[in-house]
Amino acid sequence: MLENPRSPRVRAVAKLSKRSARVETGLFLLEGPQAAREALAWVPETVQELFATPTAMERHADVRAAAEQAGLEIQYATEDVLDAMADTVTPQGIVAVARQAPTAMKDVFAAGPRLVAICEEVRDPGNLGTIIRAADAAGADAVVLTGRSVDPYNPKVVRATTGSLFHLPVAVGADLAAVVERAHAEGLRVVAADVDGGDFLAARALLSEPTAWLFGNEARGLEESALAHADLALRLPIYGRAESLNLATAASVCLYETAFAQRAGE
Template sequence: MTANGRPRAPLMTNTQADRVKEVARLAGRPSRLRRREFLAEGPQAVREALRLHLTRVDAGAGGVVVDFFATDEALARHDDIAELLVHPTAPRLRMVTPEVLAAMSSTVTPQGFIAVCRFVDTPLDEILASGPRLVAVLVEVRDPGNAGTIIRAADAAGADAVILTGGSVDLYNPKTVRSTVGSVFHLGVVTGADVQDLPARLRAAGLTILAADGHGSSSLDDLQEASESRRFAGSQGDGDSRPPSSGGDDPQPPTPQPTTPWPTGEPSRSVAAASSAADDVRLEDPAAWLFGNEAQGLADTVTAAADARVAVPIYGSAESLNVGTAATVCLYASARAQRAR
């Protein structure tokens, strides 16, 4: 008997069994698309898959995990996973030999657990209707590691969702799933969004659109300093950090200031420069960050639809930042400004 009182299935020992081959085929996109299932591998990923599964089933929704495979050694090392499997609505546990697990796995050194999961992506309409405050948009990001890193960073920064446009890497590529380290089960992820109509839909949902662009005219530092300046001014006054009205019923917009190009070397750190670069963009407002392809970046047609093109300053000699690193910096800047509001 298993820990939750179910009959224990026989130990799977045949690496050539049909079920073993069916699981292994999920490493390929055609099989994933046909069955709408994917692999979660390793203790962290399967732990989060099980937690989401139990939460959904307990709420009366469909579960996530279709099959769960583990070796005796792995289960003995992870008591918390064994405890999740005790739950009455947990998926059935199938014990396998290390050789069988290796035959199923997409990795060279499997870590003792594999869960076959149903697709977990969320429709774009559902995300936008939920009133998101922070969203990461991947525009033709094709590297699985970068996509997974951005999903993980968005999760850590408290973002509401990640949107992958058409032409981006497959969310369910095993390398992408592994790179999220379980975060794919934590937040809404949209796949296959149309990049042409996406800006209008994001803006209609109340989101400021910020394009991460190494050649952007706005500096992330300037936007952060302007946000801090508004917060400080608000804390010294009546709590309203917006510019004062010049009379009448409606507040008047600030007078635009010319943007001063950065000199060579260290960017200007003056509050005036920060304000001139960020009069119309407030990091504390709901935002959708656009992150582009690793080689080409964002197309001009995409950046033209954004409210601002924002560059992450580079103080050292590096030529550029990896898109996953840049996304982490940008998402945390917005998250900090929104939480400090």
């Protein structure tokens, strides 16, 4: 039983909330039963350590069974230790350490995708996590992060994906021009979501074809240099009095509209 919140082992886990430690080690934090459950179900080989209170393991017997199935020894710890490790205030009695496993950009497009989300300088962790979750829910084939987008292994991003980070390929550190070139080579149309774009409804029929959506920064949107890479830009209509849509909300609509169009075409 781990009981000392200030032990070197506990501090090493806690450091993973910082990007520098994640870059140095190639590891990241999973907090709570949902994240641990999804990682153990979909990518068990990446989970390196699992820390839990005895009470949490009694409450979440499925997590305990999945850990045993993966041959992973559960490290029991006190609530104080779990609190010291976690980025959240209440990690719900479970913290895990996993190995980062991003997909190479070339492998994303070599798989023949029909729907991809490209995030160019998306900086807010909650937004990126929600976009990954929405892409997963809409049946997208991958998410590609370009520019200075937030690290997908940031604890806030991981929590916001609610496990979707482990369900579909996520590529990181790609150059936008190279991504667009590969998308075009595989027959995808690159469509930018932009407030100054064309009428979304008038162009809906195009979405039945292989599509890569390009989403930009929350505050600035897409720079002109980024927009120049897109085949066309579309804007979502605002029927009420809202000034605009949150980036993650707009991305969810775009991805789902494309999923509907592609499945109707089938």
